[in-house]
Amino acid sequence: MNLQPILVESLSHATAQVFSTMLGVEIVRGEITAEDRTQEANDGVVSFIGLAGDWAGTGSLRCSPVLACRICAAMLMCESTSVNEEVLDAVAELTNMIIGSVKTDMETHLGPLGLSIPTVVFGRNFKTKSAGSSEWIVVKFHWEDETLQVKICLAPSGRSSHVMLHPGDAPACALDA
16 A cells, blocks of 8 residues: 555645644645655754554654744744743644644554654754654645644554464564574
């Protein structure tokens, strides 16, 4: 199954819907790309949220500190001039809403998926890496002069929901030892 067009549509719809509903903003979709696991150095705010089930992966948002403050100001209706705890919480919640919506969409195609709590990182010249071999689908959005990157990577987890261990059974990895 080619998930890329389904994921792009879901990411696009979820991001536009969350920005419109929660922030009162019409965000403009930009470039769609794929990138491998090797990431360039980042400056700004990056958030991650895990997905797990028969398919597993990570959803992520990346933006500048200026955009993170703008998001926080729109969500909480208070001015934020620098990245602080409220700004990081707002970006985490935005990540939860967008990727949570994508998770719900994808369950139709992939079966039940779990969602972790978001992790948010802020800094300069840092790299991020997600384990696994899947490529990331990246959708850029523009809010005036700022860019938001929404990314996701999903791959079969190798776990089948219908395989259950019974008491006394050893996991497959223990049998290889």
